[in-house]
Amino acid sequence: MTNVTLTPHIGSAAAKFRAMMTDMVCENAGAILGGEAAPNRV
Amino acid sequence: MLPIVAISRDLPGTVHIPHASIRMGPKGSLTRAELLEHVKGAAVIISWVSEKIDVELLDAAGPQLKGVCNFAVGTDNIDLKACAARNITVTNTPNAVTEGTADLAWLLIMAVARRLIEADRYARSPEYPARGTLGPTEFVGQELTGKTLLIVGAGRIGHAVAKRSLAWGCRVLYVARSRHWDFELAPMAARWVELDEGMVQADIVSIHCPLTPETRGMINARTLALLRPSAILVNTARGPVVDEAALAAALREGTLYGAGLDV
Numbered sequence: 001m002t003n004v005t006l007t008p009h010i011g012s013a014a015a016k017f018r019a020m021m022t023d024m025v026c027e028n029a030g031a032i033l034g035g036e037a038a039p040n041r042v
Numbered sequence: 043m044l045p046i047v048a049i050s051r052d053l054p055g056t057v058h059i060p061h062a063s064i065r066m067g068p069k070g071s072l073t074r075a076e077l078l079e080h081v082k083g084a085a086v087i088i089s090w091v092s093e094k095i096d097v098e099l100l101d102a103a104g105p106q107l108k109g110v111c112n113f114a115v116g117t118d119n120i121d122l123k124a125c126a127a128r129n130i131t132v133t134n135t136p137n138a139v140t141e142g143t144a145d146l147a148w149l150l151i152m153a154v155a156r157r158l159i160e161a162d163r164y165a166r167s168p169e170y171p172a173r174g175t176l177g178p179t180e181f182v183g184q185e186l187t188g189k190t191l192l193i194v195g196a197g198r199i200g201h202a203v204a205k206r207s208l209a210w211g212c213r214v215l216y217v218a219r220s221r222h223w224d225f226e227l228a229p230m231a232a233r234w235v236e237l238d239e240g241m242v243q244a245d246i247v248s249i250h251c252p253l254t255p256e257t258r259g260m261i262n263a264r265t266l267a268l269l270r271p272s273a274i275l276v277n278t279a280r281g282p283v284v285d286e287a288a289l290a291a292a293l294r295e296g297t298l299y300g301a302g303l304d305v
Contacts, residue, residue, distance in 0.1 A: 001293055002160045003300035005153040009091075011143035011278045011304055012114075019055030020138035025111040026059045028133035029047050029086045032109035033062055040133040042117050 045085035048103075050077060050093050053113065062086075078102040088113060095120040100128060115139045115199075116280060118253040136198060143278050144202035147248050150276045150302025155246075156183040184245075184272065184299065186210040192244035194237065194260075195251025195279065196222040203248050204230055215240045241268035246276070253280035263288040266297055273298045281305035 012018060024040060031038045044063040051067045065080065071092065072080055081087050081103040089095055091114045100107060100121075109131040110120060117134055125132050153159060161181055164170055191207045193200040196218035204214045204225060214232035216225050217240050225232040237260065241247065247269070251257045261275070262285040269275070275298055277284050284303075292298055 001290075002157070003154065003293055005150055005159050005300070005302045007146065007150065007302075007304040009304055011146045012139040014142045014145070015054070017138050017142040021113055021135040022053045022055040022057060024135040024138055025053070025088050025113050025133070026057055028111045029062070029088060029109065030059050032086055032111070032131050032133075033045050033047070033059070038109065038111075038131050038133045040136060042122070042132050042134050 045106075046083055047086045047088060048081045048084035049088040050080065051090050051113075053088070081107075085109070086111060089119070090114070091116065091119050093119060095125070097121060097124050100124060100130065109133065116252055118280060140198045140202050143199045143250075144206060146304055147199075147203045147250075147276050147278045147302075148206055150278065150304060151246055151248065151274060152186070154274045154276070154300040154302045155186060157181055184274070186212065186246075188212065189245035190215060190243055192217065192235075192240040192247045193225075193232070194240070194247065194249045194283075195257075196225055197250060197252075199278075200248070200250035201225065203250065204232060212246070215243060237265060238268055241265050242270075244269070244273055246274045249275075249277040249279045249283055251279060251283060253282055257283050259283075259285045261285065261289070263291070266292040269298045271296055271299065274300055274302070276302040276304075278304040 028038045028040050044061060046065055047059055047062045048065045049067050052069045057064060084103050085106055086109040088111045095110050107130055111133045115134050115136050117132060120132055122132060187210050189212050191212040191214050193204050193216040196216045201224060207214060208229055214230050215235045216232050217237045221234050260283055266288055293301060
């Protein structure tokens with residue numbers, strides 16, 4: 001099908017944003033371990 | 043002994059978690075059996091979207107597990123109820139994914155509108171140098187200027203996609219459970235619509251809702267049939283929001299112009 005363009009779920013796959021995601025998971029993990037409120041609790 | 047943070051995969055950037063013992067996963071994916079072993083004894087698990095965080099995995103980790111930090115904004119890979127029942131905190135990464143996903147949505151919209159993949163293939167083929175410059179009626183796609191953009195799911199990513207559309211003077215419609223003033227105020231001046239009305243009016247549909255029981259298959263044969271033949275559908279959210287078989291059939295039948303999928 002030529003009227004379809006596919007990418008493999010790479011929405012966030014830009015260097016700066018992926019590094020930010022790592023910082024965020026680390027911050028959340030640190031907060032949970034420290035018994036504090038996790039900033040990005042769902 | 044320091045609490046263990048089990049990370050399912052090698053992460054980009056710098057991993058820094060004070061007062062923790064980091065158990066880093068490999069560059070590639072762990073098998074399910076390896077993952078169950080990897081999380082054993084962890085106080086926190088850092089997971090990737092393709093890893094199912096279910097009761098079996100929570101059991102494998104053990105009762106000391108306090109948190110699951112998903113390396114994604116969506117949490118559809120996690121059994122949230124099971125985590126809540128065990129008092130396990132679940133976190134995601136909003137904001138960080140917003141701009142990148144919005145850019146990719148526009149990349150796909152433009153690629154479909156201007157037939158990028160087809161044009162790239164043609165430009166690489168021997169046919170192009172043999173024939174030379176194209177005629178004025180060849181590879182004619184669609185412009186973005188003044189189009190009606192329907193945003194399905196009015197969260198941060200949907201907002202960032204709508205914001206970018208101002209560059210082309212698009213008219214913005216949005217579908218959401220409730221009204222979002224950040225969409226309705228200037229400069230976006232978007233209108234809140236029901237999905238059906240939006241599908242009827244849209245030139246471009248961009249999907250940005252989470253995958254939930256309500257949104258699964260929300261874009262199906264019935265809703266796709268409402269689109270105009272020139273419409274472009276882009277999904278950078280989660281695949282199952284769109285009924286894949288129905289979309290394939292609609293594309294074959296020319297119910298819509300084209301689709302861009304990043305799922």
